[in-house]
Amino acid sequence: xxxxxxxxxxxxxxxxxxxxxxxxxxxxxxxxxxxxxxxxxxxxxxxxxxxxxxxxxxxxxxxxxxxxxxxxxxxxxxxxxxxxxxxxxxxxxxxxxxxxxxxxxxxxxxxxxxxxxxxxxxxxxxxxxxxxxxxxxxxxxxxxxxxxxxxxxxxxxxxxxxxxxxxxxxxxxxxxxxxxxxxxxxxxxxxxxxxxxxxxxxxxxxxxxxxxxxxxxxxxxxxxxxxxxxxxxxxxxxxxxxxxxxxxxxxxxxxxxxxxxxxxxxxxxxxxxxxxxxxxxxxxxxxxxxxxxxxxxxxxxxxxxxxxxxxxxxxxxxxxxxxxxxxxxxxxxxxxxx
Amino acid sequence: xxxxxxxxxxxxxxxxxxxxxxxxxxxxxxxxxxxxxxxxxxxxxxxxxxxxxxxxxxxxxxxxxxxxxxxxxxxxxxxxxxxxxxxxxxxxxxxxxxxxxxxxxxxxxxxxxxxxxxxxxxxxxxxxxxxxxxxxxxxxxxxxxxxxxxxxxxxxxxxxxxxxxxxxxxxxxxxxxxxxxxxxxxxxxxxxxxxxxxxxxxxxxxxxxxxxxxxxxxxxxxxxxxxxxxxxxxxxxxxxxxxxxxxxxxxxxxxxxxxxxxxxxxxxxxxxxxxxxxxxxxxxxxxxxxxxxxxxxxxxxxxxxxxxxxxxxxxxxxxxxxxxxxxxxxxxxxxxxxxxxxxxxxxxxxxxxxxxxxxxxxxxxxxxxxxxxxxxxxxxxxxxxxxxxxxxxxxxxxxxxxxxxxxxxxxxxxxxxxxxxxxxxxxxxxxxxxxxxxxxxxxxxxxxxxxxxxxxxxxxxxxxxxxxxxxxxxxxxxxxxxxxxxxxxxxxxxxxxxxxxxxxxxxxxxxxxxxxxxxxxxxxxxxxxxxxxxxxxxxxxxxxxxxxx
Numbered sequence: 094x095x096x097x098x099x100x101x102x103x104x105x106x107x108x109x110x111x112x113x114x115x116x117x118x119x120x121x122x123x124x125x126x127x128x129x130x131x132x133x134x135x136x137x138x139x140x141x142x143x144x145x146x147x148x149x150x151x152x153x154x155x156x157x158x159x160x161x162x163x164x165x166x167x168x169x170x171x172x173x174x175x176x177x178x179x180x181x182x183x184x185x186x187x188x189x190x191x192x193x194x195x196x197x198x199x200x201x202x203x204x205x206x207x208x209x210x211x212x213x214x215x216x217x218x219x220x221x222x223x224x225x226x227x228x229x230x231x232x233x234x235x236x237x238x239x240x241x242x243x244x245x246x247x248x249x250x251x252x253x254x255x256x257x258x259x260x261x262x263x264x265x266x267x268x269x270x271x272x273x274x275x276x277x278x279x280x281x282x283x284x285x286x287x288x289x290x291x292x293x294x295x296x297x298x299x300x301x302x303x304x305x306x307x308x309x310x311x312x313x314x315x316x317x318x319x320x321x322x323x324x325x326x327x328x329x330x331x332x333x334x335x336x337x338x339x340x341x342x343x344x345x346x347x348x349x350x351x352x353x354x355x356x357x358x359x360x361x362x363x364x365x366x367x368x369x370x371x372x373x374x375x376x377x378x379x380x381x382x383x384x385x386x387x388x389x390x391x392x393x394x395x396x397x398x399x400x401x402x403x404x405x406x407x408x409x410x411x412x413x414x415x416x417x418x419x420x421x422x423x424x425x426x427x428x429x430x431x
Numbered sequence: 432x433x434x435x436x437x438x439x440x441x442x443x444x445x446x447x448x449x450x451x452x453x454x455x456x457x458x459x460x461x462x463x464x465x466x467x468x469x470x471x472x473x474x475x476x477x478x479x480x481x482x483x484x485x486x487x488x489x490x491x492x493x494x495x496x497x498x499x500x501x502x503x504x505x506x507x508x509x510x511x512x513x514x515x516x517x518x519x520x521x522x523x524x525x526x527x528x529x530x531x532x533x534x535x536x537x538x539x540x541x542x543x544x545x546x547x548x549x550x551x552x553x554x555x556x557x558x559x560x561x562x563x564x565x566x567x568x569x570x571x572x573x574x575x576x577x578x579x580x581x582x583x584x585x586x587x588x589x590x591x592x593x594x595x596x597x598x599x600x601x602x603x604x605x606x607x608x609x610x611x612x613x614x615x616x617x618x619x620x621x622x623x624x625x626x627x628x629x630x631x632x633x634x635x636x637x638x639x640x641x642x643x644x645x646x647x648x649x650x651x652x653x654x655x656x657x658x659x660x661x662x663x664x665x666x667x668x669x670x671x672x673x674x675x676x677x678x679x680x681x682x683x684x685x686x687x688x689x690x691x692x693x694x695x696x697x698x699x700x701x702x703x704x705x706x707x708x709x710x711x712x713x714x715x716x717x718x719x720x721x722x723x724x725x726x727x728x729x730x731x732x733x734x735x736x737x738x739x740x741x742x743x744x745x746x747x748x749x750x751x752x753x754x755x756x757x758x759x760x761x762x763x764x765x766x767x768x769x770x771x772x773x774x775x776x777x778x779x780x781x782x783x784x785x786x787x788x789x790x791x792x793x794x795x796x797x798x799x800x801x802x803x804x805x806x807x808x809x810x811x812x813x814x815x816x817x818x819x820x821x822x823x824x825x826x827x828x829x830x831x832x833x834x835x836x837x838x839x840x841x842x843x844x845x846x847x848x849x850x851x852x853x854x855x856x857x858x859x860x861x862x863x864x865x866x867x868x869x870x871x872x873x874x875x876x877x878x879x880x881x882x883x884x885x886x887x888x889x890x891x892x893x894x895x896x897x898x899x900x901x902x903x904x905x906x907x908x909x910x911x912x913x914x915x916x917x918x919x920x921x922x923x924x925x926x927x928x929x930x931x932x933x934x935x936x937x938x939x940x941x942x943x944x945x946x947x948x949x950x951x952x953x954x955x956x957x958x959x960x961x962x963x964x965x966x967x968x969x970x971x972x973x974x975x976x977x978x979x980x
Contacts, residue, residue: 125840129847134472135858135870135880137555139847144553148607177631178465178610187631243662250670258670259663264634264656265456265966364663366632374659379840 101403105396109389116388117159117381125379126151127175149175162385171389172382176375181382184371185390191261192367195286195360196352202291204345207298208334214299215306216329226299233296242289242362249285256285259364286363290356294348298341305337312336339410346402350395451639453958453967454652455939458673460664462657463635466618466626467609468594469547469554474677474859475655478950482637482653483620484594485645487521487540487574488586492945496587496761496863497903505645506535506595506621507574516581519589523572526644529597530625537568542598544576552606558878559592559865582899583906584761584863591861595621623648623954633657638971648954651971668693674936677949680812681748687934696933697748698944701757702859704814706735706805706821706924709851711884721803722853728921729770730780734828735821736772741927744816749927754914755871757928759946760862762897764907767914770921777828786829794829802831803852806845809836814855817926821855846882854882855926862947864906867894871917885922938962 127149128142146152150161165172171181210230214223233241250258257263261282262275270278309315310333318328357369364370368387375383459475468480485505493501499510507521527535544566547554562585564577576589600619604612618626623645624637635655639648656673658664665683667673669690679687679695687693708722708731722728737751750758754767786794786801794801805821807814815836822832832853837845845851858880860866868875872891875881893913897906933949935941940959942952958967 123841125838125842125844127840129840129843134555136559136861136866137472137880138558138878140878141553141555141557142847144550148553173611176464178470178615179631180611184631246666250666254670258666258672259658260633260656262633263672264630264636264654265454266969268628268636269969361659362663364658364667366630366659370632370659377838377840 097407098400098404101396101400105393105400108396109392112392113385113389114159116385117162118155120376120379120381120384121155121158123379127379127381129379145175149173162382166389171386174375174380174383176378176380176383181386184383185368185386188366188368188371189390191365192353192356192360192369194261195283195290195365195367196349196356198283198287199290199294199356200345200348200352202287203294203348204298204341206291206295208302208338208341210295210299211302211306212329212334214303215310215333216325218307227303230296230299233292234300236293237358238290238293239358239362241293242286242359245285245289246362257282259362261365286356286359286365289363290352290359294352298344301344302337302341305340306333309333309337339406342405343402346398346400346405349398349401350391351398353391353394450957450960451647451649451651452960452970453650453939453956453963454654454969455650455675455953455956455958456654456656456667456673456966458664458667458676459655459657460661460676460678461659462632463629463655465610465615466629467615468596469552469556470610471594472555477948479635479637479655480594481622481948482624482950482953483618483622483626484596485527485620485622486590486594488590489951490587490591492943492951494759494761494862494945494947496591496861497583497906498901499586502586502590505590506540507590516578516585518575518577519586520569520573520575521589523574524644525572527621528642528644529600529621530619530640531597531600533597533599535595535597535621536571537574538571539595539598540574541566541568542602543593543596546596546601546606547593549606552609556592558869559588559863563589580899581901583901584865584898587863588865591863597621624653627652631657632659641971645954649957650953651967651969653953668934674939676934678931679934681746681932684932692937693934694937696935696941696944697930698933698949699758699946700859700929700931701760701862701946702857702929703752703755703757703925704817704855704857704927704929705755706926707854707856707883708922709849709853709883710886710922711849712852714849719852720799721801724784725920726780726784727786727801729919730777730784730828731825731830732770732921732924733773733780734777734830735824735924735926737924737926738772740817740820740824743820744813745927745929748930748932750930752925752928754917754925755858755867755923757860757862757946760860760866762862762864762867762910764910764914767911768918769925770918774828781828788829792826792829793831800831801829802833804833804835806835806837806842806851806854808839808842808855810839811855811857813929814857818855846880849882849884851882864898864910867910867913868898871922883922885920887916887920890916890920938964938967 128145150158162172174181174184177184210226214226217223246258249256261279263278267275267278315328315333318332353368356367357373360367360370361373368390371383372387375387461475463475463479464473465476466479468484471477471480487505487507488502489505490496491501491503495501506523506527508524510519510521512519523535523537529535544563546552548557548560562579562582564579567575569575578585597619600614609615616629623640623643625640627636627638629635634657637653639651641647656667658667664676668676684695687695708728709719710722711717712719741749741751753769754764756763781794785796788794805818807818818834822834825832846854858870869879870881871885872881872894873886876884876886890913893909897909897913900906900909933944938958940957942955945951
């Protein structure tokens with residue numbers, strides 16, 4: 094197990110380094126630079142722009158900029174954001190918790206809802222309920238996230254104003270609220286973006302989970318459970334679901350990165366200042382260090398999600414654990430033998 | 432939503448003034464970039480700087496930039512000119528205090544001037560201070576500005592270009608570290624509003640400076656509620672989460688007007704939009720194959736129906752400017768000549784210049800087609816609409832226009848590199864005559880924003896003379912002659928000066944909107960007690976109480 098994790102971590106670092114380098118080159122090849130967008134006032138003299146290009150090292154050749162960037166990263170310095178006027182690490186530190194809160198909530202919501210819908214569908218297989226839930230899932234699965242976000246905003250902030258129109262907190266009263274009211278304020282702001290994000294994935298998970306449940310429906314152990322006189326709900330939830338969860342567990346890990354990337358549009362629509370929103374703004378402003386930092390985080394999340402998926406799968410399936418243990422043992426024996 | 436302890440009522444400091452109290456939530460469609468007045472470039476930055484930091488004097492509602500007529504005392508309670516007009520002495524208001532309690536002194540003025548003109552600080556406004564030789568401080572409440580030469584806008588430059596900064600808090604910070612300094616995140620000003628908090632991407636809060644030398648603002652708090660884009664900001668206004676949005680698009684106006692709790696307030700925007708021809712190509716090294724020809728530029732100018740474009744895109748929310756200036760600017764000349772909309776004359780001019788129509792309707796001269804690319808920023812829906820209309824109108828005189836939308840950083844890079852055919856640009860001005868020098872003179876090709884490489888020595892001479900003449904009638908005459916030359920040379924087509932429309936909550940009693948800064952009179956805004964919402968009644972003591980908890 095340990096060597097497996099180490100191997101995957103090495104792979105993750107390699108992938109992150111490759112993606113970061115590629116991003117660095119591509120974003121610098123794109124026309125425009127950070128100062129072209131932020132200093133577009135005609136009253137700003139070209140010499141002022143030239144000075145700031147020099148300060149940020151934008152006048153240096155690309156390889157020199159890359160070496161400076163790598164040296165900085167090695168020291169834990171991700172650079173200075175031109176559009177935020179602060180170190181990139183401060184921008185990231187502020188945005189990541191917001192994204193994790195949104196993506197984490199949506200992840201839990203989507204899996205809970207998706208699995209519940211699938212269980213109901215399988216329990217009522219072939220009925221109107223099954224078909225209706227299937228149609229709704231398919232409909233939601235087909236919707237673009239930015240569209241659903243805008244409709245949700247229009248419906249629940251404007252036509253039926255029960256949720257705030259955006260942001261993570263109410264900037265007017267939040268600083269003056271007690272702890273309970275402040276928490277409630279955060280939850281109110283979280284509901285719309287989290288539910289929007291979760292709704293799309295829940296539909297996908299429901300379809301996946303339903304298929305997995307139906308796959309195991311005819312297995313012998315379920316027939317045995319029925320013969321023992323257990324109720325259909327107990328059979329479905331305690332026996333069938335436990336075995337049918339394996340493929341969905343894989344999805345859980347992989348969804349972590351998908352949620353973070355999928356949150357980009359939802360964050361933009363709801364004015365949620367997370368990493369997706371920061372990344373989009375940084376691309377528009379050509380804020381190179383922020384773009385690269387977001388890329389690094391994205392790579393890490395993809396690698397982490399993949400690793401989590403593998404680990405969860407191994408924990409859930411003893412056959413894989415054994416196979417990995419054999420591989421470790423084999424390797425050890427081979428080294429000892431040599 | 433239940434407010435925590437200490438939030439109830441408008442007690443505490445608010446009670447010190449009968450009509451004081453209330454909160455205004457301003458929806459912003461973009462974040463504030465920094466809180467240092469020296470680097471305030473965007474409108475959002477300028478708003479924060481104006482509310483927290485005072486200048487020596489304020490141009491007032493007249494927005495005059497010549498002499499000191501109409502200027503209102505701010506940090507300087509009075510001023511005097513030397514007999515030769517080469518120096519102006521400002522006498523500071525002894526009551527003025529920084530928000531940390533330290534008195535504002537003449538050394539702060541001198542420090543600010545030195546900071547703004549320090550080449551290592553590269554402050555954007557530095558070039559506007561180039562005519563100031565030095566600032567001296569005869570005593571702690573007197574600052575004298577010494578000028579290299581006399582010119583009409585020297586008072587404007589000495590006062591408008593700089594918000595005075597606190598020397599005692601900034602002195603030890605190297606200029607290279609200013610933007611990342613603690614002060615830039617938690618500034619201490621001397622204006623009628625003081626800094627409370629800023630969460631980038633979320634909100635910035637200012638509160639009334641109750642002990643301010645100019646008096647306490649009527650409002651308790653100003654919250655800038657930050658959204659990532661126009662749509663999200665509008666949603667906040669329509670959902671009642673914000674009280675004001677400064678620029679409602681024409682598409683959304685009817686929706687705002689239908690709302691009983693909102694009202695709309697139109698006001699002039701000190702900017703002008705224009706179609707800019709690039710007269711030199713290959714990064715300014717050789718004449719542009721099309722637009723180096725003055726007759727061609729004039730013909731295309733006459734083929735554009737500017738009034739129709741403004742009507743079509745803005746309805747009544749824009750004017751056609753006669754020249755490169757917004758209405759009310761010091762360099763404005765309503766009688767400036769403008770090429771008429773006359774497609775027959777345009778056709779004749781093109782015919783006589785040898786541009787013949789082909790079977791496809793496009794004109795050619797030898798092997799060259801009358802075709803060019805019109806660049807527009809993707810961030811401006813308005814300019815994209817205008818570009819399509821221009822494309823259509825110029826097609827009628829046989830010109831093929833390809834509209835090329837691009838991101839703003841790309842567009843600015845093309846402009847800086849003089850690497851474009853034509854562009855739809857919008858310049859926001861501070862209303863000063865000097866704007867002409869910075870954007871249209873030959874000197875501005877290399878040292879300013881004359882990206883179209885327009886150069887005419889007679890125009891330059893007239894502008895230079897206007898900028899150094901004190902007699903208003905003479906200035907007007909010189910500018911009129913300069914605009915006549917500009918009109919003859921047609922380096923650009925002046926298309927529109929927009930009028931902005933703010934959506935504002937009706938409970939707010941607002942003061943007049945000033946074109947250069949709608950927030951100029953924000954300290955005089957109020958919310959009648961009977962109309963107050965819960966957020967208006969938080970009071971100024973609540974934050975302290977909540978933090979103490």
